[in-house]
Each structure stands twice: as structure tokens, then as C-alpha cells.
Amino acid sequence: MPWTEAHKAETRTRILDAAGRLFRRDGFKGVGIDKVMAEAGLTRGGFYAHFASKEDLLRAVVSEVVFADLIRMHERGGKNDPPRWLAATIDGYLSEAHRDRTITGFSDCPMAALAAEVSRAGPEVRSAYTEVARDLMGAIAGRIEPQLAEGAEGSGAGDFDAWERAIALVALLSGGLALSRAVNDKALSAAVLEAARKGAKLIART
Amino acid sequence: MPWTEAHKAETRTRILDAAGRLFRRDGFKGVGIDKVMAEAGLTRGGFYAHFASKEDLLRAVVSEVVFADLIRMHERGGKNDPPRWLAATIDGYLSEAHRDRTITGFSDCPMAALAAEVSRAGPEVRSAYTEVARDLMGAIAGRIEPQLAEGAEGSGAGDFDAWERAIALVALLSGGLALSRAVNDKALSAAVLEAARKGAKLIART
DNA sequence: GTTTTTATATGATAGTTATCATATTTCATG
DNA sequence: CATGAAATATGATAACTATCATATAAAAAC
Numbered sequence: 461m462p463w464t465e466a467h468k469a470e471t472r473t474r475i476l477d478a479a480g481r482l483f484r485r486d487g488f489k490g491v492g493i494d495k496v497m498a499e500a501g502l503t504r505g506g507f508y509a510h511f512a513s514k515e516d517l518l519r520a521v522v523s524e525v526v527f528a529d530l531i532r533m534h535e536r537g538g539k540n541d542p543p544r545w546l547a548a549t550i551d552g553y554l555s556e557a558h559r560d561r562t563i564t565g566f567s568d569c570p571m572a573a574l575a576a577e578v579s580r581a582g583p584e585v586r587s588a589y590t591e592v593a594r595d596l597m598g599a600i601a602g603r604i605e606p607q608l609a610e611g612a613e614g615s616g617a618g619d620f621d622a623w624e625r626a627i628a629l630v631a632l633l634s635g636g637l638a639l640s641r642a643v644n645d646k647a648l649s650a651a652v653l654e655a656a657r658k659g660a661k662l663i664a665r666t
Numbered sequence: 667m668p669w670t671e672a673h674k675a676e677t678r679t680r681i682l683d684a685a686g687r688l689f690r691r692d693g694f695k696g697v698g699i700d701k702v703m704a705e706a707g708l709t710r711g712g713f714y715a716h717f718a719s720k721e722d723l724l725r726a727v728v729s730e731v732v733f734a735d736l737i738r739m740h741e742r743g744g745k746n747d748p749p750r751w752l753a754a755t756i757d758g759y760l761s762e763a764h765r766d767r768t769i770t771g772f773s774d775c776p777m778a779a780l781a782a783e784v785s786r787a788g789p790e791v792r793s794a795y796t797e798v799a800r801d802l803m804g805a806i807a808g809r810i811e812p813q814l815a816e817g818a819e820g821s822g823a824g825d826f827d828a829w830e831r832a833i834a835l836v837a838l839l840s841g842g843l844a845l846s847r848a849v850n851d852k853a854l855s856a857a858v859l860e861a862a863r864k865g866a867k868l869i870a871r872t
Numbered sequence: 873g874t875t876t877t878t879a880t881a882t883g884a885t886a887g888t889t890a891t892c893a894t895a896t897t898t899c900a901t902g
Numbered sequence: 903c904a905t906g907a908a909a910t911a912t913g914a915t916a917a918c919t920a921t922c923a924t925a926t927a928a929a930a931a932c
Binding site: 674 | 878879880881882883
């Protein structure tokens with residue numbers, strides 16, 4: 461058993477991180493394996509010792525890199541103060557820093573950057589994405605629940621429970637971020653972020 | 667002046683339509699010019715007589731195909747009954763038929779399918795996208811305005827005017843559609859559409 | 873019917889891609 | 903220190919890409 465197992469795992473992680481960065485910035489089809497490996501400080505030779513194919517790499521990125529981000533987000537801040545956590549998450553996610561990827565500690569979310577490409581990928585990738593999406597929705601739903609119990613008025617829009625609100629929030633956050641990135645006008649882009657924040661807070665009842 | 671000008675215009679439109687279909691389904695980087703021309707019933711030879719480059723084709727698709735869709739959507743139904751129009755648009759956009767692209771008369775929206783790739787494109791493409799997005803937002807804002815004037819209560823989320831609501835709606839609609847397509851679980855995908863519809867109606871005050 | 877203009881087709885080029893075969897390096901184990 | 907298994911590097915291949923040069927064909931104008 462030459463090479464320590466820890467070394468291989470560390471290399472794998474380095475490839476994964478590099479791929480995560482590049483896939484989000486340039487798209488899955490916009491980056492080649494050579495570039496991913498170069499970004500990881502390696503050459504293409506070793507790639508297939510870690511992943512079965514390029515698509516398998518995407519699956520792993522969605523599954524592991526994104527999952528790690530979610531954990532971080534989940535643990536950051538107020539388990540005891542859900543409304544604060546919700547507002548901070550909304551404001552952080554829909555911030556100009558996140559849009560411009562100049563953010564630290566709050567890694568760029570692939571929910572927005574990779575959704576379209578995931579929808580064209582094979583079942584393994586889509587299943588990985590589905591699982592991550594479900595976890596994210598669950599984390600948010602758990603913070604909305606107490607919020608919802610408080611103001612017990614009928615909203616008029618039919619019943620709209622915590623889980624549904626969480627799902628709508630994920631859609632609005634990712635859609636707002638993607639839209640703010642696609643638009644070419646600084647003022648409109650800022651308006652998109654602001655409007656999405658307001659909409660998100662309305663849905664989250666914050 | 668050989669060949670009638672109408673013929674060239676008609677060919678251009680055929681290429682544009684083919685590209686619109688393929689770009690939305692397989693992504694900009696997922697389709698080659700040969701395939702686009704074949705879909706239009708031509709070969710690659712004539713392409714550069716119509717467009718300066720592949721990216722120029724994307725710009726035209728965003729600008730013209732999408733714009734035509736918006737016009738159709740704008741004209742469909744109640745200028746005199748905004749709430750009905752809003753609800754119908756939300757329900758149609760976030761329907762399973764639209765998600766599965768089995769829809770007729772309500773062409774598949776590139777807002778969702780191409781946002782990420784547009785954000786990586788050059789300024790011409792992004793400007794075209796920005797213009798279309800602004801038109802779409804304006805069309806929606808115009809239908810929210812009267813809706814808003816009616817129920818004049820303070821919402822608690824600060825002022826949230828018609829334009830801001832329209833922007834948030836576009837973000838939620840496109841994000842919800844993209845998310846429902848990426849997810850691999852039939853039940854969750856349906857739940858995404860349903861939750862996004864509820865959220866959209868909350869924002870639209872319908 | 874000839875000419876001329878231009879849309880389209882065919883063929884070619886240079887670059888890139890994912891993937892694999894083979895060579896080389898690394899380092900735990902004996 | 904030698905060995906051997908496994909991680910990484912180098913080199914190659916076949917397919918694909920956008921783009922262009924040249925050839926063909928169509929059809930309007932005279």
C-alpha cells in the first residue's frame with residue numbers, strides 16, 4: 461500500500477475544489493479536464509484514478525462541494541434566532557459580493573450557476589443535485605417554522621406552509637442571483653438583488 | 667439583386683428558430699453550428715452570410731426569438747383584467763407542460779435556460795438579454811400596478827412597489843422553472859412548481 | 873438567353889476535447 | 903536498501919469545434 465491514503469484523499473479534494481470553482485465560473489461545458497487538473501496543480505494523467513468520467517466529477521462536485529457549503533451555511537449563526545438567521549442568509553446570498561464572487565466564507569452557490577447544465581446531465585448528477593436541494597430546503601424550512609407559528613393570520617393566498625415557503629425561497633434566491641449576474645446594467649442588477657431580497661423576506665415572513 | 671430579399675429573411679428566421687430551440691434544450695455550448703444549420707434544413711456554408719459568429723447568433727436569439735415570445739405573452743389575454751392575466755401567466759409559466767417543453771403557444775422561456783450562459787457571454791449578448799428582461803419586467807409591472815392600488819395596507823416588509831414586485835416575480839418564475847427542471851424527483855419537481863406558484867401569487871398580490 | 877449577384881454547399885484547417893496506453897515517480901513494506 | 907503497488911506524467915488518438923476559401927446554383931435584370 462504505497463502512498464498514504466490521506467494523500468490520495470487530499471488530492472481528490474484538491475481536484476474537487478478546483479472543479480467546483482471552474483465549473484461555477486465557466487460552466488461545465490466551458491472547462492476541460494486539462495484545465496481542472498492544472499488548476500489543482502496536476503496534469504491530466506491522474507484524473508481517471510479519482511473519477512470515472514468528467515460527468516462523474518460533476519456529480520461529485522454537486523454532491524460534496526455543495527454539501528460542504530450547505531453545512532457551513534447551516535451552522536453559521538443563530539440556531540436560537542431563526543429570523544435573524546433567515547434575514548442574514550437572504551441578505552448575504554443576494555448581495556453584490558456574492559454576485560461578483562468576491563465573497564469569503566460564503567461560497568458561491570452552484571444552485572444558480574449549474575441548474576441548467578444539471579438538468580441536461582445524466583441521472584446520477586441530477587439525483588445528487590436533488591438530494592442537495594432537498595437538504596437546503598429542509599434547513600430553511602426548519603427556520604421558517606417557528607416564524608410561521610407566531611403570526612397566525614390567514615394570508616389569503618391559501619395555506620402556504622413552511623416547506624413550501626422554503627422551496628419558493630430557494631427558487632427566488634437562485635433565480636435572483638442568476639438574473640443579477642446575467643443582466644448587463646449595474647443599476648438594474650442592483651435592483652434585481654434588492655427586489656429579490658424584499659420578495660424573499662415577504663415569503664419568509666421576516 | 668438576385669434572390670428575393672424575403673427569401674433571405676425567411677431563411678434567417680428559420681436558422682433563428684432552430685437555434686432558439688436547440689440552445690434552450692442543449693445549451694449554447696452544447697450545440698454546434700452544423701447541428702443548428704441541419705435543424706434548419708441547411709448546411710454550414712450559408713451560416714456566415716446571416717450571422718457574424720456563433721455568439722452573434724446567440725445575441726440574435728435572445729433579442730428576437732425571446733422578444734417575439736414576450737410580445738405573444740403580452741398580447742395574450744386580458745389587458746382589461748390584470749389579476750386574471752397575472753394568475754394565468756404564473757400558472758402557465760410554472761406548469762408541468764412548460765417544464766417538460768410540451769407546451770404550445772407559450773414558447774419555452776430562455777430566461778431560465780440561458781441565464782447562466784448569458785452571464786458568461788460578451789457584452790452584446792448580455793445587453794440584448796438585459797433589454798429583454800427589462801421589457802418583461804415592465805409588462806408585468808404594468809399588470810401589478812392596478813392590483814397594488816386596491817389593497818392599500820402596509821405590508822410590513824417596507825414599501826415594495828409594482829416594479830420591484832415584477833422583478834422579484836421574474837426571478838422567482840425563472841428560478842422555479844430552472845429548479846423544477848434540474849431536480850430528478852417527480853414529486854419534488856411538482857412541489858417546486860406548486861410552491862413557486864404560491865410564492866409568485868403572494869408577491870403579485872393575487 | 874446571357875450576365876451578374878449572392879445564397880448555399882463542399883472541402884479544408886487549426887484548435888480543442890475526453891479518454892486511454894504507456895512511462896515515470898513516489899513511498900510504505902519487506 | 904530493495905521491491906512493488908499505486909499515483910501521477912507524458913504522449914497519442916479520434917472526434918468534434920468554429921471559421922473560412924472555394925465551388926456551385928439559383929434567380930433577378932438586361
